[in-house]
Amino acid sequence: QQQVKQSPQSLIVQKGGISIINCAYENTAFDYFPWYQQFPGKGPALLIAIRPDVSEKKEGRFTISFNKSAKQFSLHIMDSQPGDSATYFCAARSSGTYKYIFGTGTRLKVLA
Amino acid sequence: DADVTQTPRNRITKTGKRIMLECSQTKGHDRMYWYRQDPGLGLRLIYYSFDVKDINKGEISDGYSVSRQAQAKFSLSLESAIPNQTALYFCATSGGVGIDTQYFGPGTRLTVL
Numbered sequence: 001q002q003q004v005k006q007s008p009q010s011l012i013v014q015k016g017g018i019s020i021i022n023c024a025y026e027n028t029a030f031d032y033f034p035w036y037q038q039f040p041g042k043g044p045a046l047l048i049a050i051r052p053d054v055s056e057k058k059e060g061r062f063t064i065s066f067n068k069s070a071k072q073f074s075l076h077i078m079d080s081q082p083g084d085s086a087t088y089f090c091a092a093r094s095s096g097t098y099k100y101i102f103g104t105g106t107r108l109k110v111l112a
Numbered sequence: 113d114a115d116v117t118q119t120p121r122n123r124i125t126k127t128g129k130r131i132m133l134e135c136s137q138t139k140g141h142d143r144m145y146w147y148r149q150d151p152g153l154g155l156r157l158i159y160y161s162f163d164v165k166d167i168n169k170g171e172i173s174d175g176y177s178v179s180r181q182a183q184a185k186f187s188l189s190l191e192s193a194i195p196n197q198t199a200l201y202f203c204a205t206s207g208g209v210g211i212d213t214q215y216f217g218p219g220t221r222l223t224v225l
Binding site: 034099101 | 116143147153154155160204214215216217219
């Protein structure tokens with residue numbers, strides 16, 4: 001049973017545009033929400049993360065927006081670059097554990 | 113050298129064969145995980161271990177078993193491989209208390225014919 005739903009499955013954006021990936025969760029017992037970035041042939045790597053007591057976190061061109069009441073969080077990539085082309089996974093950590101549930105992934109392609 | 117290594121990187125096997133995937137880490141982490149990645153399904157947790165004596169089933173453990181030989185080593189076995197176990201397998205580690213980061217290995221691409 002998928003508890004973290006991610007959309008879209010794939011996304012094509014022009015260079016310089018904004019990429020937006022959305023995730024929604026069903027279980028309120030999550031306490032940490034990271035995003036991972038995966039390049040072809042590599043394992044996922046942590047990109048940015050947020051705790052539920054914060055509504056937004058920004059690191060460079062990457063921003064997480066978190067809406068606790070709607071149980072939704074999203075990743076915004078500003079000024080998208082071809083080097084951002086990768087698969088992105090949202091995740092949620094079960095409260096009181098170090099166990100994560102991942103979304104289904106979004107394959108982003110940024111056109112030069 | 114990579115912090116999390118996986119062997120083999122690629123493996124082709126036949127239905128019914130036993131196969132072991134190995135993971136080693138040099139980060140000194142207590143927690144280790146095995147995930148499976150399939151297109152459209154994302155990363156799904158197979159097994160996880162929070163220390164050497166602790167082994168837990170994840171959401172898709174059927175058909176798999178694990179062994180935590182040491183703090184740094186965590187192996188995944190397929191006792192009798194079947195074609196729908198064809199996938200990309202990742203080992204991950206994490207450590208510390210509170211906010212943690214999962215560090216993933218490079219993956220093993222397994223094909224079961």
